[in-house]
Amino acid sequence: MVFKRMMQALGVGGPSVETVLSNPNCRPGGFLEGQIHVVGGDHAVDIEYVALGMVTRVEVESGDAEYDSTTEFHRQRATGAFRLEGGQRYDIPFRFEVPWETPITEVYGQHLHGMTMALRTELEVARAVDKGDLDAVAVHPLPAQERILDGLLRLGFRFARADVESGRIYGVQQSLPFYQEIEFYPSPQFQRAVNQLELTFVATPQHLQVVLELDKRGGVFTEGHDTFGRFTVDYASAEQTDWAAQLHGWLEQSLRKRGLFF
Numbered sequence: 001m002v003f004k005r006m007m008q009a010l011g012v013g014g015p016s017v018e019t020v021l022s023n024p025n026c027r028p029g030g031f032l033e034g035q036i037h038v039v040g041g042d043h044a045v046d047i048e049y050v051a052l053g054m055v056t057r058v059e060v061e062s063g064d065a066e067y068d069s070t071t072e073f074h075r076q077r078a079t080g081a082f083r084l085e086g087g088q089r090y091d092i093p094f095r096f097e098v099p100w101e102t103p104i105t106e107v108y109g110q111h112l113h114g115m116t117m118a119l120r121t122e123l124e125v126a127r128a129v130d131k132g133d134l135d136a137v138a139v140h141p142l143p144a145q146e147r148i149l150d151g152l153l154r155l156g157f158r159f160a161r162a163d164v165e166s167g168r169i170y171g172v173q174q175s176l177p178f179y180q181e182i183e184f185y186p187s188p189q190f191q192r193a194v195n196q197l198e199l200t201f202v203a204t205p206q207h208l209q210v211v212l213e214l215d216k217r218g219g220v221f222t223e224g225h226d227t228f229g230r231f232t233v234d235y236a237s238a239e240q241t242d243w244a245a246q247l248h249g250w251l252e253q254s255l256r257k258r259g260l261f262f
Helices: 143-154 233-239 243-257
Strands: 005-008 017-022 031-039 043-063 066-078 081-085 089-095 118-125 129-131 135-136 160-164 178-187 194-203 205-216 227-234
Touching: 017 118, 031 043, 031 118, 043 089, 066 089, 066 205, 143 194, 143 205, 143 233, 143 243, 205 233, 205 243, 227 233
Parallel strands: 043 160
Antiparallel strands: 005 017, 017 031, 031 089, 043 066, 043 081, 043 118, 118 129, 118 135, 160 178, 178 194, 194 205, 205 227
16 A cells, blocks of 8 residues: 655745655554655755654643644654755655654554554755655554453453553653553453553563553542553563463452452
C-alpha cells in the first residue's frame, strides 16, 4: 500500500513535494522507507533542507486544564542544502528510524481507538518552513508486546481505547517525554472490583518494560488507581511466558491484598 501527499511550499509558483512511503506499516525499533520527490516551481530556489518527523497526539495536563498537542518526537534530516531549478525534479530516498518507545496504533489488524500517528515532511526555502500535511502511519506491536496483549484478551479483557499522555513514569527507563496507556474493560471475573485496566509499554533495544494499573471501583477501603505490576522482561523470555496465567496471578494477588474479592 502506498501513501502519497502533495504540498505546495511558499504558495503559488513554489516547489511541490510528494512523499511516497513504500509501506506505512512498521514496528517500534524498525524503519519506514520511501522517497521524497521535490519538483521545482516557476523559478530556481535554494532549499535549506528537507526533514521528516514522527508526530502523535499527546494529552497534556496544565493546572486544572487538559488539552491535546500534536507533538513531534523523532526527527531525521533527509537532505541538506541544494539548489532546485525551475521545473527540476529532485528525488530523495529515505530510511526513517522508528524509535523503540513509539506508541502502537494497531492490534490484530484493528486500529486502537484514540490513537494517531503520522510522518510529517518539512521543507525550508529562504528561511520559510512548510511543514505540510501528515501521512498516516500504522505502528504494530513487537512480538513480545503482542504476547502480553494476547494474554489479557485470553483472560476476557476487552480493548476500550488508547491515548498518549505527557509525563514520565516513576521507576521506568524512558527517553521520550510521554507514554502510551492502552485501556481495557475488565473481564466478567474482575468487573465487580475493577473499572478498567491500563497497560503501558516502554520498549528498549534490550528489553520491554511493562506497567499495569488498575482503576478500581470505589468502596469503603479503597479508591482510585493502583499500580499492581511494573516489570521488565527480555524479549526471549516474553516469548516463552504464559501471560494469561502470569497476569491472572498478579491481578488476583493485588485485589485480595486490598480486600477486593471477586
